[in-house]
Amino acid sequence: MRGVEAVALALFVLLTGCKDEPAPVVAAKRYASAVRARDTEALLEVVDGKTSDYVQRAAERASDQIGGRRSVQPTEMLQVVDVDARNAIAKAELLSESGDTAIVRLTGADGTEHDLELVLEDGAWKVSLPTPPAPAGATSPSD
Numbered sequence: 001m002r003g004v005e006a007v008a009l010a011l012f013v014l015l016t017g018c019k020d021e022p023a024p025v026v027a028a029k030r031y032a033s034a035v036r037a038r039d040t041e042a043l044l045e046v047v048d049g050k051t052s053d054y055v056q057r058a059a060e061r062a063s064d065q066i067g068g069r070r071s072v073q074p075t076e077m078l079q080v081v082d083v084d085a086r087n088a089i090a091k092a093e094l095l096s097e098s099g100d101t102a103i104v105r106l107t108g109a110d111g112t113e114h115d116l117e118l119v120l121e122d123g124a125w126k127v128s129l130p131t132p133p134a135p136a137g138a139t140s141p142s143d
Contacts, residue, residue, distance in 0.1 A: 022094045024102035024118045027125035031116065032089050032106055040075040048119050048126040087112070 021029075027046060034042035044052060055074045062072040091107040100120040107113050117128045 021092070022097065022102075024097060024104050024125045025092045025094050027118055028104035028106060028116050028127065029089060029092050031127045032092075035080055035083055036087070038080045038083075040078040040080075043078060043080075044074060046127055048128045049121055051127075051129045051131055054131040084110075 095103040
């Protein structure tokens with residue numbers, strides 16, 4: 001039986017292509033999957049610390065603005081719009097990687113292209129999203 005198992009494993013590896021994708025590409029695909037699924041929890045897991053901190057501060061401000069009647073969660077601060085859940089990623093390509101940064105181009109089945117900037121944080125690649133400047137009077141995470 002051991003020989004049969006080895007042959008089956010070898011066949012599986014050949015059929016699946018045994019293709020290791022670069023880590024930034026894998027992270028970009030996880031991000032795209034979370035966006036398509038409108039899964040805000042998964043989305044927060046794949047964004048960088050700067051983006052996550054921004055969303056956390058926004059949730060805290062929202063909680064304060066409603067007088068603390070309830071605690072607004074960071075996932076409530078995210079809303080995915082204008083994304084067709086049927087548009088799968090047809091191709092993900094690592095355009096550049098240099099030290100702690102990478103650029104990955106995602107191409108949808110409809111031909112649209114989106115370049116994502118990723119950063120390496122604590123050994124994991126995270127998508128870096130542009131965040132607006134902090135509102136006047138807001139404190140930074142280091143305060």
